Amino acid sequence: MAETAVYDRKANIDSSSFRFQPEDKRLILAHLSFAFGALLIGTIAGLLQTLQRAGWITLPPQIGYYQLLTAHGVLLALVFTTFFIVGYFYSGLARTLGGELNPRARVLGWIGFYMMSVGVIIATALILVNEATVLYTFYAPMEASPWFYVGAALLVVGSWFSAFAVFSSYLRWRREHKGESSPLFAFMAVATMILWLHATLGVAVEVVFQLIPWSFGWVDRINVSLSRTLFWYFGHALVYFWLLPAYVYWYVNIPKIVGGKIFSNSLPRLTFLLFILFSIPVGFHHQLNEPGITSFWKFLQVILTMMVVVPSLLTAFSILATFELAGRAKGAKGLFGWIKKLPWKDARFFSPVMAMLIFVPAGAGGIILASYQLNQTVHNTWFVTGHFHMTLASTVVLTFFGIAIWLIPSLTGRKLTRNMNRLGIVQAILWGVGMIFLSGTMHIVGLMGAPRRSAYATYGNHEVAMAWLPYYDIIAIGAVFLFVGSLIELYIFLHLMFVAPKTNEPVQYPIGDMAETAKEPPRILERWSVWIGLSLTLSIIAYTIPFISLFEHAPPGSLPIRTW
Amino acid sequence: MPRYEKIWMIFGFASLILFLAILGIMAAFMGLNPPDSLRTTVAPEKVETAPPFDQPGVYQIGPKEYRVVMLSYVFGYNPGTITIPQGSTVHFEATSRDVIHGVYVPGTNINLMLIPGHITEFTQTFNKPGEYLYLCHEYCGVGHHLMQGRIIVEPSTT
Ligand code: HEM
Ligand SMILES: [Cu+2]
Ligand SMILES: [Cu+2]
Numbered sequence: 032m033a034e035t036a037v038y039d040r041k042a043n044i045d046s047s048s049f050r051f052q053p054e055d056k057r058l059i060l061a062h063l064s065f066a067f068g069a070l071l072i073g074t075i076a077g078l079l080q081t082l083q084r085a086g087w088i089t090l091p092p093q094i095g096y097y098q099l100l101t102a103h104g105v106l107l108a109l110v111f112t113t114f115f116i117v118g119y120f121y122s123g124l125a126r127t128l129g130g131e132l133n134p135r136a137r138v139l140g141w142i143g144f145y146m147m148s149v150g151v152i153i154a155t156a157l158i159l160v161n162e163a164t165v166l167y168t169f170y171a172p173m174e175a176s177p178w179f180y181v182g183a184a185l186l187v188v189g190s191w192f193s194a195f196a197v198f199s200s201y202l203r204w205r206r207e208h209k210g211e212s213s214p215l216f217a218f219m220a221v222a223t224m225i226l227w228l229h230a231t232l233g234v235a236v237e238v239v240f241q242l243i244p245w246s247f248g249w250v251d252r253i254n255v256s257l258s259r260t261l262f263w264y265f266g267h268a269l270v271y272f273w274l275l276p277a278y279v280y281w282y283v284n285i286p287k288i289v290g291g292k293i294f295s296n297s298l299p300r301l302t303f304l305l306f307i308l309f310s311i312p313v314g315f316h317h318q319l320n321e322p323g324i325t326s327f328w329k330f331l332q333v334i335l336t337m338m339v340v341v342p343s344l345l346t347a348f349s350i351l352a353t354f355e356l357a358g359r360a361k362g363a364k365g366l367f368g369w370i371k372k373l374p375w376k377d378a379r380f381f382s383p384v385m386a387m388l389i390f391v392p393a394g395a396g397g398i399i400l401a402s403y404q405l406n407q408t409v410h411n412t413w414f415v416t417g418h419f420h421m422t423l424a425s426t427v428v429l430t431f432f433g434i435a436i437w438l439i440p441s442l443t444g445r446k447l448t449r450n451m452n453r454l455g456i457v458q459a460i461l462w463g464v465g466m467i468f469l470s471g472t473m474h475i476v477g478l479m480g481a482p483r484r485s486a487y488a489t490y491g492n493h494e495v496a497m498a499w500l501p502y503y504d505i506i507a508i509g510a511v512f513l514f515v516g517s518l519i520e521l522y523i524f525l526h527l528m529f530v531a532p533k534t535n536e537p538v539q540y541p542i543g544d545m546a547e548t549a550k551e552p553p554r555i556l557e558r559w560s561v562w563i564g565l566s567l568t569l570s571i572i573a574y575t576i577p578f579i580s581l582f583e584h585a586p587p588g589s590l591p592i593r594t595w
Numbered sequence: 596m597p598r599y600e601k602i603w604m605i606f607g608f609a610s611l612i613l614f615l616a617i618l619g620i621m622a623a624f625m626g627l628n629p630p631d632s633l634r635t636t637v638a639p640e641k642v643e644t645a646p647p648f649d650q651p652g653v654y655q656i657g658p659k660e661y662r663v664v665m666l667s668y669v670f671g672y673n674p675g676t677i678t679i680p681q682g683s684t685v686h687f688e689a690t691s692r693d694v695i696h697g698v699y700v701p702g703t704n705i706n707l708m709l710i711p712g713h714i715t716e717f718t719q720t721f722n723k724p725g726e727y728l729y730l731c732h733e734y735c736g737v738g739h740h741l742m743q744g745r746i747i748v749e750p751s752t753t
Contacts, residue, residue, distance in 0.1 A: 097734065166734055172639075172711060173694045173736070252638075255695065255710055298600075319629045321708035322715045326628040334615055344607040348600050403618045407629060407706045411697060411732040480701025482732035488740035493728040495701050586635040586712025592693050594669050594736025 048537045052131040055121065056442050058140050060528075062118030063439065065148060066111045067524045072155075073106035074517040081469070081510035085503035086487045096486035097164045097595060104167030105158065108269075108423065109186065110151050115431050116276045117143070117193040120220040122438055123279070124197060126540045127214035128204040136196040136203075143192030150185025153178055164595040166484065168262060169242070171253045174591035177246035184238045187231050194224035212552050215299060216283045216542065222303035223275040225559065226268060229566055230311055233264025245591060252588030256323040257581050263314030264574065271310040271339075273423055275303065277430035280383060281350050284434070286543030288380050289373055291357025293543040297552040298345055304556065305342040307566050309335055312573030316401045320410050323584065328577045329403070335573060336401045343394060350387065356546075378455030379541070382433030385463045386426045393421035396474060411484075414477025420470035429462055432520055439524065441538040445531035454523055461516035468509025476502035630707055632716040639711035642666065642692050653677050656686075665689035667696040667709050667731070670738030677744070681751040684720045697733035700746065708733060724750040 051059070076099040082088045083096050090096060121140060125132050132140065157163040163175035169183070201221050204213060212218075237258050245253045282299045286292055293299070315332035318324060358369020374380045396418045399405050409415065436455045440447045477483075481499040490496035555561065642648045643666070651666045651673045659682050666673045667689065679685060689698060691709040698707045700719075707715045721727075731742035 095737065097737065097739070170695050170733075255712060259695075259710075318708075320706050321710055322630055322632045322634070322713040323710065324631060325633065326631045329629065329631065330619065333618065337611055337615055340607060340611050341604070344603060345600075348603050352600075398614075402614075403629070404621055407704045410706050411699065480699070480728075482697075482699060482730060484734040485732075485740040490728055490730060490743050493726075493743075493745075495728050580633065584633045584635055587638040589639050589711045594694055594738075 049126055049130065049540050050444075050537045051122070051125060051442055054137055055125045055132050058132070058137060058144070059118045059121050059125075060439075060442055061144055062114045062121070063435065063442075063524075064528075065144075065151075066114035066118065067435075067521060069106040069110040069114065069151070070517060071521055073103050073111060074514055076100070076103040076106070078510050078514040081507050084485070084487050085507035086500070087504075087507055095161065095164060095595065097166065097484075098158060098161055100484060101164050101166050102155065102158050105154060108167055108273075112273050112423075112427070113147065113186070113190055115435075116223075116272070117190070119276055119279075119431075119434055119438065120193075120197055120223070122442070122540070123216040123283070123542075124200045124220060127216045127542060128200050129207075132196070132200050133203045136199040139192050139196035139199055143189045143194075143196060146185050146189025146192060148189075150182040150187075150189060152182075153185070154182030157182070161595070168266070170262070171242065171245070171255050171258045172589035172592050173595075174246050174593055177243060180238050180242045180246055184235070184243065187235050187238065190231065191228060194228050197221060197224045212296070212554075212557055215293065215296065215545075216279060218300055218557065219275065219279045219283065219303050221559070222300075222307055222562075223272060223279070225563060225566075226275070226307045226310060227272050229307070229563070229570070230265045230268030230272065233261045233314075234266075237261035237265075252590060254581070254585050255589050256321070257578075257585070259318060259321075260314065260324070260574075260577070260581060263317045264311065264570075265314075266317060267314050267336075268310040270419070270423065271306050273427045275306060277383070277386065277427045278302070278346060280430050280434055281346070281387070283543055284541045285350075285380065285383060286353050286357070287541035288377060289354055289357040290361065291353045291543070292546035292549075294352055294356060294546045294549060295349065296545050296549040297556065298349055300552055300556045302342040302345045302349075304562050305345075306339065307562055308569055309338040309342075311566060312569045315573075315577075316406070319403065319406045323581060324577050325580070328573070332573055333401060333403045335569070337398070340398070353543075376452075376456070378452045378459065379433055379437050381456050382436070382459040383430045385459045386429035386433070389421050389429070389463065389466065390426040393418065393426060396421065409477055411482060412477035413473040413481045413483050416483045417470040417473030417477055420466060420473065425462065425466045425470070429459055432458065432462070435520075435524060436527070437539070437541070439527040440531060441540050443528055443531075444533055444535075444538065445527055446534045447527070447538070448531055451523055451526060451531060454519060458516055458519045458523065461512050461519065465509045465512030465516055469506050469513060470509075472502050472505045472509065476506070630715045630717045632714055634714040634716070635712055636690055636714060639690075639692055642690060642711075647688060648690060648692075653679070659683045661685045663687050663689075665698070666692055667698070667742075668692040669694065669736050670731070670742040672698070672729070672742070672744045675744040676747065678747045678749065679721060680749050681724045682720070682722055683748070684718060687715070687717045687719070689715050694735045695733050696731050696735050696742065698729055699732040700727050700729045703727065705729070706732075721746070721748045724748045 080099040083090050157176050157179045163179035165173050165175045197220050201217050241258050244250045313332050313336040315329045316336045355369045358372035361372040363369035363372045476499050636642050637645045647664045648666050651664045654662045656662050689709050691711045696709045705719050727746040729744045
């Protein structure tokens with residue numbers, strides 16, 4: 032069969048002849064390849080741990096359940112995401128800010144890449160030799176090898192260089208286009224990286240000033256509650272760092288793919304700014320059930336947590352409106368006729384739509400989790416794990432798969448063939464079905480009390496624990512689907528990297544056009560100092576007194592302990 | 596802003612405020628707050644040398660009212676079994692001797708994080724008789740999934 036490119040047959044062929052510069056290609060592909068490597072190891076760990084927990088397999092004595100879980104969490108939640116996001120951002124910046132990254136951004140980008148890679152390799156090696164079985168949250172006073180924390184610090188600080196690379200390209204564009212508002216993609220990438228810089232301050236302080244000196248033995252004791260609080264200063268914003276790039280794709284790239292327009296130039300920007308404000312001063316919703324923080328401050332942060340409902344609703348509205356307008360422009364009739372006009376057979380669209388559908392119940396679960404009192408019924412149960420396999424491992428990850436399938440060919444100058452497109456759709460279906468089995472069931476069994484982060488156990492055959500076991504079987508079936516899904520994804524990645532037919536045509540990099548009716552965004556939206564100032568102010572309000580209290584009511588502190 | 600979007604936002608905002616108001620009322624007027632004690636202990640590795648954790652156990656402090664002083668460690672709890680009559684109100688005071696642990700009793704609101712150096716306090720009334728499982732739900736090391744205990748609520752004879 033002749034392998035024809037999908038795009039040639041679409042109505043929405045991009046007339047622009049955009050091609051990546053070779054220097055940018057190398058930088059972006061380095062990030063994406065690293066991400067997919069992490070995906071492979073991470074999902075192998077995911078499969079094995081799920082089967083162990085269901086009692087289907089026994090692990091060989093050299094491999095521990097918690098060792099796998101540490102690798103799974105670190106490689107997927109921290110490594111796959113960060114590398115993919117940075118690579119995707121560079122690609123969009125090159126595309127929308129004059130066709131290439133500036134030389135300084137490339138240098139910063141490579142510094143970031145090497146720092147992060149070295150950090151990840153150190154940390155992963157230590158996990159593999161069982162010197163860092165502390166899970167991806169590395170709570171003190173459990174002590175990993177000090178070099179694990181050094182690896183973590185390199186990952187974080189390296190990602191700052193990636194952020195500086197984003198800022199550098201953006202600032203150059205601003206200088207050359209005085210008085211204009213920046214392209215939407217660039218605006219969103221900058222906003223996400225500002226969020227990231229602010230959030231990672233917490234974990235950087237924890238790692239550099241608490242964990243590293245303590246694990247090397249330069250200080251004896253650590254303030255455990257302080258370290259947890261610093262971690263969660265970062266930890267919740269981390270989830271928005273994962274989610275916002277998916278939103279970028281939904282807001283900026285997908286309108287082009289569905290043949291529609293971006294219908295507002297201001298609301299999407301406002302959405303991202305609200306995330307900068309409300310995703311950091313909220314970490315206490317992960318610490319609701321612990322001592323050392325008073326109820327007043329916990330409740331205040333619950334209120335701030337819920338504020339993200341606003342930008343989320345804005346997003347749902349904008350995306351659906353874009354789809355509907357696109358469908359109607361193609362002549363759809365009736366209330367829902369536009370749905371049929373959407374490009375369902377296009378993997379670039381299908382994967383992220385699967386992602387969006389899963390995001391609806393996922394968001395509802397998140398509201399339950401953040402509800403001050405309801406949290407007590409589900410905190411640290413598998414409900415939580417079910418929740419972030421829907422948000423992160425489905426919504427975000429499926430969107431990333433939807434990006435990879437066109438981004439890689441457009442970088443490698445190969446064709447996205449019909450077969451690969453079809454495989455991409457099969458992949459998304461497998462992933463969606465697998466996740467319904469896995470995370471849907473995790474929600475249920477979590478409500479029945481099954482704890483997260485636990486190896487196979489029957490708790491002395493207590494009836495409550497025995498009732499969980501059949502659900503574990505369903506979860507394990509889901510894991511098998513997902514693992515096959517991730518192998519297919521890797522096959523797609525490798526095929527588009529090395530095998531798919533080369534083409535001389537530039538491969539489309541979809542960037543939506545603004546609707547003619549979209550107004551020029553108000554200047555204030557791009558006055559970053561205002562938003563950074565507000566973000567810092569909110570964090571100061573939400574955290575100053577609790578931090579003082581953590582010092583005032585500090586116990587003597589904890590010595591390092593190794594318990595695995 | 597388009598009209599439909601305005602309606603959508605007003606609807607979203609109003610339900611958000613209603614929702615937060617309900618949570619706030621439950622917290623402020625019904626006393627439904629998570630554990631938030633500021634009490635601390637001596638250095639965790641010496642916690643068994645000073646009250647109250649030098650004598651963990653179950654203490655009756657009134658009719659159908661008990662105080663449970665609980666110490667957690669890798670990989671167990673002291674006391675590991677708590678026996679009380681039906682209808683008892685139990686005031687828990689718990690901590691950890693080493694790393695972070697948890698106490699979670701499925702089917703109740705008992706969901707506590709135990710941080711070394713800090714005392715977690717929580718009160719729960721047990722109205723239904725039965726054998727309740729409690730377990731550790733914060734990863735604490737190789738034996739984490741083995742860490743458990745029982746609360747036995749004996750049916751009242753009257
Ligand atoms: C083959 C696909 C996957 C399977 C079978 C799988 C399975 C699991 C299971 C069973 C757990 C819970 C283990 C426990 O609580 O004891 C878990 C935890 C986790 N998974 Fe996955 N997962 C998969 C993919 C992903 C992906 C793609 C991501 C993120 C990008 C992800 C992120 C996480 C995180 C962050 C945790 C929490 C680790 C922790 O609690 O320390 N997973 N996974
Ligand atoms: Cu959170
Ligand atoms: Cu534990």
